Amino acid sequence: VLYPPHSKLTDKEKTNICYLSFPDSNSGCLGDTQFCFRFRRSPGRKVSLCCFLDQLDRDLPVYLKKDPAYYYGYVYFRQVRDKSLKRGYFQKSLVLISKLPYVHLFRTMLKQIAPEYFEKSEAFLEAVCSDVDRWPPPIPGKILHLPIMGIIMKLRIPTYRDKSGTTPIVQNMHQADAQISVALPTVHEVDLFRCFCPVFFHIQMLWELVLLGEPLVVMAPSPSESSETVLALVSCILPLKYCSDFRPYFTIHDSEFKEYTTRTQAPPSVILGVTNPFFAKTLQHWPHIIRIGDIKLPGEVPKQVKVKKLKNLKTLDSKPGVYTSYKPYLNRDEEIVKQLQKGVQQKRPTEAQSVILRRYFLELTESFIIPLERYVASLMPLQKCISPWKSPPQLRQFSQDDFLKTLEKAGPQLTSGLKGDWIGLYRHFLKSPNFNGWFRSRQKEMTQKLEALHLEALCNENLVFWSQKHTEVETVDLVLKLKNKLLQADREQLPVKTDTLKKLQTHINDIILTLPDDLQDILLKTGTT
Numbered sequence: 001v002l003y004p005p006h007s008k009l010t011d012k013e014k015t016n017i018c019y020l021s022f023p024d025s026n027s028g029c030l031g032d033t034q035f036c037f038r039f040r041r042s043p044g045r046k047v048s049l050c051c052f053l054d055q056l057d058r059d060l061p062v063y064l065k066k067d068p069a070y071y072y073g074y075v076y077f078r079q080v081r082d083k084s085l086k087r088g089y090f091q092k093s094l095v096l097i098s099k100l101p102y103v104h105l106f107r108t109m110l111k112q113i114a115p116e117y118f119e120k121s122e123a124f125l126e127a128v129c130s131d132v133d134r135w136p137p138p139i140p141g142k143i144l145h146l147p148i149m150g151i152i153m154k155l156r157i158p159t160y161r162d163k164s165g166t167t168p169i170v171q172n173m174h175q176a177d178a179q180i181s182v183a184l185p186t187v188h189e190v191d192l193f194r195c196f197c198p199v200f201f202h203i204q205m206l207w208e209l210v211l212l213g214e215p216l217v218v219m220a221p222s223p224s225e226s227s228e229t230v231l232a233l234v235s236c237i238l239p240l241k242y243c244s245d246f247r248p249y250f251t252i253h254d255s256e257f258k259e260y261t262t263r264t265q266a267p268p269s270v271i272l273g274v275t276n277p278f279f280a281k282t283l284q285h286w287p288h289i290i291r292i293g294d295i296k297l298p299g300e301v302p303k304q305v306k307v308k309k310l311k312n313l314k315t316l317d318s319k320p321g322v323y324t325s326y327k328p329y330l331n332r333d334e335e336i337v338k339q340l341q342k343g344v345q346q347k348r349p350t351e352a353q354s355v356i357l358r359r360y361f362l363e364l365t366e367s368f369i370i371p372l373e374r375y376v377a378s379l380m381p382l383q384k385c386i387s388p389w390k391s392p393p394q395l396r397q398f399s400q401d402d403f404l405k406t407l408e409k410a411g412p413q414l415t416s417g418l419k420g421d422w423i424g425l426y427r428h429f430l431k432s433p434n435f436n437g438w439f440r441s442r443q444k445e446m447t448q449k450l451e452a453l454h455l456e457a458l459c460n461e462n463l464v465f466w467s468q469k470h471t472e473v474e475t476v477d478l479v480l481k482l483k484n485k486l487l488q489a490d491r492e493q494l495p496v497k498t499d500t501l502k503k504l505q506t507h508i509n510d511i512i513l514t515l516p517d518d519l520q521d522i523l524l525k526t527g528t529t
Contacts, residue, residue: 003125009097010042012255013071019253021075021093023223024276030079032115034107035223036231037073037249040256058493059140061160062441063241064188066099073097074106075223076114092118100138102187103231105155112148145181155184164239164362192361193340193353195232198292198320201337203236205328207361208425209288211237211368213244213432214326215267217283219274219291223249226273229292233271236361240369243437244269252276269433288324329428330420336360367416368425369438374410375403376442383453388461392454395446398439400430452496455485459500463507467514475511479523482508 002009009017020037023029057065074096082090094114096106117124128149135146140159145152196203209216210233218233220226227248234242247254250272254260260268261282274283283289336357343353381393404423412422429435463482467475486504489496512523 001122001125003122004129007097012042013039015253016040016255017073017095017097019251020073020249021077021095022091023077024251029077029222029224033075033077033079033222033224034110035075035077035227035249036103036107037075037223037227038070038247039073039254041069041071056138056140059159059161061158061162061239063235063238064101064158065241066101068099071097071099072101072103072106074103074110076110078114078118090118094118102157104189105153105184105187108153108182108184109148112151116149151180151182153182153184155187157187164366189354189358190228190231190235191350191354192232192235192357193350195229196357199290199322200340202322203336203357203361204330204332204364205322205324205326206233206290207236207364208328208330209324209326210234210242210271211240211365211432211434212425212428213242213269213434214288215269215286216271216288216290217274217279217286218272219279219289221275221293223273223275225292226275229290230271230273237365237434238362240365240434241437241441242271243433244271246271248273250274252278252282288322288326290322291320293320328420329425330418330422333360333418364416364418367412367418368429370415371407371411372403372426372438373442375406376439376446380446381450386450386453386457388454388457392447392450395443395450400427403430448492448494451488451492452494455489455494455496455504456500458482458485459503459507464510464514467511472515472519475515476519476523479508479511482511 016039020039023033023035075093076095077091077093079089079091081088094110094117096110098106100106113124113128117128131147131149136142136144138144138157140157141161143154143156145154196206199206216233218226218229220229230246230248234246245268247256247270250260251257251274260270260272263285267283267286272283339356340353342348343356376398379396379398381395385393404426407423407426412418463478467478470478482504486501486508488494489501512520515523
């Protein structure tokens with residue numbers, strides 16, 4: 001059943017969704033299970049260019065921006081014994097498909113609607129959708145109230161202006177009416193500590209592997225554990241965006257199965273979450289494998305688990321641990337391990353442990369990225385180089401050698417006490433998809449900034465006076481160029497003040513009025529659409 005009925009999915013997408021919506025038979029998930037997956041949109045599908053969500057995307061932190069090439073699937077699966085059915089079991093999944101990576105929001109929503117749907121069937125979905133139709137647009141930074149089957153979910157979507165590592169708290173309000181309000185502390189975060197518990201002693205090495213975009217596979221007993229662990233890995237390098245592909249739950253039926261498991265080339269830069277024992281054989285050649293057992297929070301202090309050699313990983317029954325021959329660039333931070341162990345001894349709540357872990361990862365990533373930010377900012381031309389009568393100047397080229405030279409005086413040692421081969425880590429990072437994605441987005445921002453400064457420089461000129469000293473042809477050419485600038489500012493949402501745009505429009509109108517009537521008519525109609 002597909003709801004709403006007018007939703008369009010290709011046959012390939014439907015097949016992928018069907019296979020990804022159920023745990024592998026070996027997982028033995030009795031009762032209710034929640035997990036999520038991510039799959040590629042079929043090529044050739046129309047992508048709506050001026051989609052409303054694209055405008056909202058601009059205010060989101062980079063890691064929450066949607067990827068037009070992928071969908072997320074959020075699953076609520078139920079398997080219970082039922083003798084009246086031929087197979088002896090009731091097995092059904094309710095799946096919510098979205099472009100948005102708001103794991104916690106959709107998980108909470110499914111928890112609310114799925115149990116009732118299994119009893120009431122399709123008509124119930126119609127009622128759910130009419131609730132969703134009343135939701136306000138997902139504007140970042142606003143407190144949103146989302147009604148769903150008798151309760152109201154209160155939440156706030158982060159913005160790129162929020163201070164890293166802080167989550168403005170949404171308070172639970174006592175409402176006068178009968179509706180119960182549920183405040184969501186986050187829309188997208190997973191329980192970090194719970195996910196990293198089985199590989200507790202290797203968190204720093206895993207941070208390096210994710211940062212460098214290394215091929216990683218998570219072998220887990222069930223899709224809920226594989227998907228949560230993959231999402232936790234991807235989020236450990238925030239505020240950097242993980243730029244390669246990641247699949248919280250991946251099966252042998254996936255349309256990319258052959259592409260990702262081939263032995264004819266090196267494993268791709270991707271993080272896969274798997275549960276099928278078949279993968280222990282198929283992915284034996286992968287360089288880094290995380291094997292986790294059932295995720296349980298430790299009652300006592302976790303024991304030190306050594307990094308294991310890859311050749312020891314024969315089956316999915318192998319002991320939990322990290323199987324790799326990777327040698328970390330940085331020395332291990334014993335402090336964070338002690339802090340979390342102490343938390344386990346003192347029975348500190350898992351939410352508090354996750355906050356500590358999230359802050360640790362954030363500080364580590366920021367120490368790593370600040371020197372890069374500082375160097376890239378120095379590639380920006382000086383404001384005095386911007387002339388209204390020339391094209392905006394280009395950014396200077398990124399030079400690996402020049403950047404590495406800056407590390408001696410302004411490297412990560414200014415903000416991090418960790419010792420180790422930072423330069424080796426940077427060299428490796430500069431070849432990774434994560435650097436490529438980060439640098440491209442910085443380049444785009446800085447180029448747009450230059451375009452905006454160029455617009456402001458034009459506005460501050462006396463353009464009418466200029467036009468009087470030049471030929472009619474040159475003046476018409478200037479008007480057309482200025483109109484293009486305005487269209488570009490709107491199309492690319494350049495960081496320009498509204499006053500600047502109004503001023504430029506006034507300049508254009510004033511110049512047009514100095515021209516003959518026939519040209520005026522043509523120019524007033526040109527470039528306004």
